[in-house]
Amino acid sequence: MTFELGPALLFCPADRPERFRGALEKADAVILDLEDAVLADAKATARGNLIDADLDPDRVVVRVNPPGSDAFASDLATLSQTDFRTVMVAKTESPESLAAFDERFSLIALCETARGVHAADRIAAHPQIVAMMWGAEDLVASLGGTSSRLATGGYRDIARYARSRVLLEAGAHGKGAIDAVHIDIDDLDGLVTEAEDAAASGFAGTACIHPSQVSAIREAYAPTEAALRWARSVLTAAESERGVFRFEGRMIDEPVLRHARSVLARAR
Template structure:
C-alpha cells in the first residue's frame, strides 16, 4: 500500500459484515472497526466476522482498526491479521513509535488521541512502516481532562486546535498521509463542512467519517473548484511554454512553490496533467 485512498475514510463496525462492501463502495477507504464500535463481549465475534470478509475487499481500499496495545484483544487482532499482510491497520492510542514498529512490515495508520501521542507524533510518523497519521478529538479531550473541545461557535478550542496542527506538521514532515478526525454529531453537516474545508485548506489529505451521509460533504470540501482547476492548468501550461524559472502570468509572479500547489490541485481533481507536467515545471 503506497498511499491511502482519500479523501473520505468511512468507519464500519466489525460486527456488521453486511455493511463492509457498501461502506467500501460509498467511501474511498473503509475502516473496519474492531475497537470503539465493538463492545468488549463482542470483540472475538467481530474479529472473526471481519477476517471472513477481508478477502472480498480491495486491500488497497481497506483499513482495520485493531484494539490498542495493552488491551486484552490487541495481540489476538494482530495474530488474526497475519493471513492478510497487505491490509494496513489503524492503531488507536498510538503513544510511541515502538507501538507502530512492532507491527512492521505491516503498514500502519497511527491514531494519536492522547497528550502523549500528540507530543510523540513526529517520532511515530517517522516509523518505517507508518503510512498515515490521524488525530482523535474525543479521546484527546478526555485525556486532557478538559471540557468539550468545541467553542460556542463550533470551532475547536485552542488546546485541541494545537493538537490538530501538530499532527498535520508531523505527518507532512515525515511524508505520510495526514488524516483529520471524525465529527460524532452525524446530523450536523454544517460543522462537518466547515471542519472539512478547514482541513483541506490547512493541508490534510483526508478526513474520517462515521456515517455514509458524511462522505459526500467531505468529498465536496476536498474537491477543487472548477475555477481552481482551470487556473492550475493555465499556470502549468504557461510554465511549460516558459521552460522553467520564475515568470509572470496575469500580473502574478509564478515560481516553483506555486506550480507545486497547482499540481496538487490537479491531483486532487483527478487530472492526469499534474503528473505529466511535473518533469517540465519542476
C-alpha cells in the first residue's frame, strides 16, 4: 500500500454534507471529519451523511475518533457501510490501538499527543499504515502547554521536534508524511513558508482547513521552472559521467541526483 494523495488535503466536517462535493472539487483529497470538527450531539448525523455520501472513495479520507473512545466503535460500524477505505485515526498512540481495522483499510496515523509522537517508530512500522501526520495543538495540550507557536508565528521547539520525528519515522518505514494544518486562515504567507519547507523536507502533502489554503499549498509543492530545468540538466549530464562530477560549479553525487529525481516526481 502506498500513499498517493496530495499535496493539498482539505478537512471537511462530516456534519456539513452540502460541502462535501465542493471540498473534493477544490482539493486533491478531502478528509471527512468525524472527530474534532463535529460536536458530540451531531456525530450520529455526521455518520449518516458519510453513509449517504456519493464521492470518489479513492480521493476521500475519513478521520475517525480516537481508539478507545465511546465514538470509535460507532465510527467503525459506519465505515463498514461505505466504500471509504482510507482512514485517518485521530490521536493514534500505539500500533496495538489499530487492531480494530481489518486488512480492507489503509490507515493514516495522526500522532498528536505525547504518547503518539513517542511511539511514532512503532506506529509507522504497522503494515496497514500508509502515511503519518502530526498535530501541534493537541500535542501541546497533552503536555499541559498553552500554545504551539511563538509570538513571532513560528513553532515552539517541542512542535518542531514532533514534526521532524513523524517525518523521519514515516520515511524510515517507506510511508508518506502529511504536515499539520496552519490554523491561521488569513496568514497565507506563513502557510506558504511552511508548505515550501514541508515539500523541501520530504512531506508528501499538507492538510488544510479552508479552501483558500489549497492553491497556496499546491503552489508551494510545485517545483519552479528553474528547479525543473536544473533537475533535467543535471540528470542528463549524469548520463555521460561516472561517479562524482562537477556541474554548474557544484559537486554532484548520487544523493544530489536523487534530489533531482524528486523534483521531477513532484512535477508529475
